Amino acid sequence: QAVVTQEPSLTVSPGGTVTLTCGSSTGAVTSVHYCYWFQQKPGQAPRTLIYDTSNKHSWTPARFSGSLLGGKAALTLSGAQPEDEADYYCLLFYNDDRWFFGGGTRLTVL
Amino acid sequence: EVQLVESGGGLVQPGGSLRLSCSASGVTFSSYGLHWVRQAPGKGLEHVSFITSNGGRTYYADSVKGRFTISRDNSKNILYLQMSSLRTEDTAVYYCVKNIYDWTGMDVWGQGTTVTVSS
Numbered sequence: 419q420a421v422v423t424q425e426p427s428l429t430v431s432p433g434g435t436v437t438l439t440c441g442s443s444t445g446a447v448t449s450v451h452y453c454y455w456f457q458q459k460p461g462q463a464p465r466t467l468i469y470d471t472s473n474k475h476s477w478t479p480a481r482f483s484g485s486l487l488g489g490k491a492a493l494t495l496s497g498a499q500p501e502d503e504a505d506y507y508c509l510l511f512y513n514d515d516r517w518f519f520g521g522g523t524r525l526t527v528l
Numbered sequence: 529e530v531q532l533v534e535s536g537g538g539l540v541q542p543g544g545s546l547r548l549s550c551s552a553s554g555v556t557f558s559s560y561g562l563h564w565v566r567q568a569p570g571k572g573l574e575h576v577s578f579i580t581s582n583g584g585r586t587y588y589a590d591s592v593k594g595r596f597t598i599s600r601d602n603s604k605n606i607l608y609l610q611m612s613s614l615r616t617e618d619t620a621v622y623y624c625v626k627n628i629y630d631w632t633g634m635d636v637w638g639q640g641t642t643v644t645v646s647s
Contacts, residue, residue, distance in 0.1 A: 419590065435533050452632045456573070463623055463637045464573065465563075470632055513630070515587045517563075517575040 420444050424520035429528055439490040440508035446489035447487050447510065453491035454509040455484055457502075458522075464507065468493060472496045485519045495525075503527045530554040530636045532624050538640030544614050545647070550607040550638055558582070558602035561627040564609050564633065566620035566643075571622030576622070577609060581630045592618075614645045 421443040430436035440453060447453060455468040466475060468484035471491060481497045491510070495502060508520045532627040536548040550562070564576040578587040586598050597610040597617050621640040627633045 454634050458573075463639050465637065466625075466635050469628070469634055470560060475632075475635055509573075509575065511632070515578075515585075516589075517578065517587075519565075519573045522572045 419511070420512055420516070420518050422508060422520040424508060424523045426521065427524045427526070429526045430495065432498055432500060432527055434498050435494065435496045436492040436498060437487070438506055438525070439487065440510065440520050441490045442510055447491045449485060449486070450520045451491070452509040453484065455493045455510065456507045458505045458507065483522065486513065498527050500527050530626065531635055532626060532638035534622060534624055534638045534641035535623065537643045539644045539646065540614055541617060542614060542645055545612040546614065546643060548609040548611065548622055548641060552626065556625070561630045562600060562607045563625040564598060565623045565625055568620045570614040579607070584600050604619045616645050619643060619645045
């Protein structure tokens with residue numbers, strides 16, 4: 419069973435830039451993991467921000483972007499806003515038809 | 529606008545059964561893969577199950593394999609999760625999630641339905 423790792427918590431200043439990462443215990447994260455990024459605010463259902471590593475949905479703010487970086491998947495937030503304070507989860511697909519979430523990153527905008 | 533609405537949650541005793549439903553509107557249901565994801569109180573997200581657009585392939589997390597069954601009725605735009613032999617650790621909010629393709633591209637989430645397994 420794969421283990422997906424994320425930073426437990428990060429802090430960013432308003433207007434600043436922060437990168438969240440998503441690693442895999444099985445090795446480098448690549449495009450075949452079809453990495454997803456989700457945002458969840460307290461009391462709400464999660465919302466999909468990024469799918470298939472770097473694709474945005476129509477509702478994804480332009481300040482969010484997804485990429486592969488140094489063997490991990492990455493979610494970069496450029497120009498953080500107070501409303502971006504939330505929990506962020508990544509999800510990876512494995513070729514034995516399994517999906518695993520990371521433990522989540524609590525992002526504080528302060 | 530695409531909407532997913534889960535139902536069927538509730539309080540059940542350990543060892544009991546429950547069937548969750550997820551109704552879709554605003555979308556051609558039969559074209560997309562569908563997932564169930566759960567979140568235990570105060571915990572992170574866990575991928576539970578997946579079904580392809582035509583129902584031909586399914587996937588289950590090890591934690592629910594042999595106890596849960598995912599299915600879909602494309603004529604009614606409804607996704608199901610039949611849960612049996614429920615355990616206290618199955619207590620969670622259960623979300624259905626739609627893909628934009630068959631296997632990939634998760635996009636819209638439902639609002640969730642709460643399952644509580646307790647005596």
